[in-house]
Amino acid sequence: MTSNRTFSPQEMNVLIALQEKPSATLEELARVTSFGTSLVYKILKRLTETKIHEKPAFSITAHPNQFALGLEVIDVIVKCKNLSQIQIMHQLSIIHPYTIYRAKCFGEVNGIFFQFRIPIGTKQFIEALFSRLKEKKYIESYQILEFGAKNVIYTTVKLESWNLEQLSWNFNWNNWFQTEIELSQKDKSIQKKSEKNLQNTVRHPGYIKKWFKKRDVAILNECVIDARRKNKEIMDVLETKNQINFSPQSFSRRFMKIKEECIDFYRVFIDPNAFQLITPVLILGKGEKMEIKKLVIRLQKDPIPFNSVLKSKNSHFFWYLHLPSLYLTQILHKLQAILTEIQFFYIDVGTVKSWGMWHETYDNDNHDWIHTHEFMVDDVLIGISKFAKDNIVKE
Structure with missing residues (x-):
């Protein structure tokens, strides 16, 4: 896929400034670029325009503080031998509650590259899931890549x-x-x-879970999707999509706490x-x-x-x-x-398909992510088996 999009020197200056400080205000961007605030506003509006181009020129996403949240990322490469297995794996990415990335891959292995952001200590459920998928001939083989979060x-x-x-x-x-x-x-x-x-930190993995709630997952997810939106925009989305309501004051306080403790850094794409x-x-x-x-x-x-x-x-x-x-x-x-x-x-x-964080994966009563075998393995296999039976193969 190619693009005819090009950028003017002024637009490049604003994009470079954003890369240096993704959360910069209009005033800060104006100072760095030596442009007027109104000009920076016009440039940003033009760069995020979607009527002419398929996508905005840039996006800014928040990277969750996985250690604080008690989560870790697991990479899996799955070998598929035919289109039916590819379709089943596409469905798996939709069904699994902790999927964050999926794409077809070609090379040493032809199949699907997955990423899951799972509760720390539940890697055995990913192993169990793919082992069963292989037994049921839904995939040919799989490779779980173990690198951890340190390096x-x-x-x-x-x-x-x-x-x-x-x-x-x-x-x-x-x-x-x-x-x-x-x-x-x-x-x-x-x-x-x-x-x-x-x-050896005095803070243990998942230390924020003592105050974290399901609604906070929804807020954090909106930051993962688009971190430059105003509070009012995020509040409107939460109300429409998740039926979660805040007063402006309570949202501002909660949002500040989430940004301080649950976001590791921001990335400009x-x-x-x-x-x-x-x-x-x-x-x-x-x-x-x-x-x-x-x-x-x-x-x-x-x-x-x-x-x-x-x-x-x-x-x-x-x-x-x-x-x-x-x-x-x-x-x-x-x-x-x-x-x-x-x-x-x-x-x-x-x-390529990516997902943020699903608020239904969090249990308010237990102050923890749902990490049972039933939730991460059994329910997923039931969904996959039904999809395969209805759409592809007869078991």
């Missing part, structure tokens, strides 16, 4: 690296990999300190088609621990100008990237030189 790095599109005149990126993988990166004593101490803080970023790929690799560590440190110190998520654990890593197609061979060539194993997947961007 995850996010990078975002950096428009400073986009050449507006030539409509190309000022970036070269060869140069990036040639930059000397050594794990200094300071890096080692910082890494050990951060891991220790995560493990720019229309990838306007910058040739039309090729999402997933790379799984294995190599020497020191090589993986150098890759992690390099990305921390010198972030690439593209959207990506890098996860690492010991000698393994996971890298999901949005890249211009011309850059693929460069990165694969470089990674091949430092890794012992590589799995490569094309992600079918046309099948």
Whole structure:
């Protein structure tokens, strides 16, 4: 999918300012860009216009503080041999209460790439679910990727690296990999300190659950969808979609508490088609621990100008990237030189579907996410079996 959308220098300046501070007010954006507030308002309105273009030029989403919420992300790659299994997996993504991402993938495995945001300590239910799906011949095989939450790095599109005149990126993988990166004593101490803080913090996973409620999940979900909306807009959506009502004062107080304790950071997503970023790929690799560590440190110190998520654990890593197609061979060539194993997947961007947080997954009485075998496995299998029987196969 291509796009004819281009940006003026003024629009680029506003987008760059937003990337630096996603939650900036009009006044703050005007100060940074040296534009008048009214001009910034007009530019933002133009960039979010959807009448001409299929989607807004950018979106800003909140990334939940998963540790505070007592949640973790699990990645699963499922092998499917035919269209029937693909359709069943599409239905699974809709039925499962904790799905956050689904897309078809092609490469080492042809099938579906899933992400689930589940209560910490319930990974066995994901294992049990896919094991049963395999037994029932709904899938061929599956691979659960285990990286944890400690070593995850996010990078975002950096428009400073986009050449507006030539409509190309000022970036070269060869140069990036040639930059000397050594794990200094300071890096080692910082890494050990951060891991220790995560493990030995006085706050335990899910510490906000003592005051968190179902309505707060709904509020947080709206921030995940679009974090720049005004309070009144979010209140209207909550009332219409979830029948949740607040007074302006009580919502303002609750919203502030959620932003302070339940949101980790914000990310700005720019229309990838306007910058040739039309090729999402997933790379799984294995190599020497020191090589993986150098890759992690390099990305921390010198972030690439593209959207990506890098996860690492010991000698393994996971890298999901949005890249211009011309850059693929460069990165694969470089990674091949430092890794012992590589799995490569094309992600079918046309099948990408993402979800936020469903408020019905939270139990107000127990102050916890619903994490029973019945909720996460049995009910899902019943729904899948019914779908398969009615639409695809006879059991």
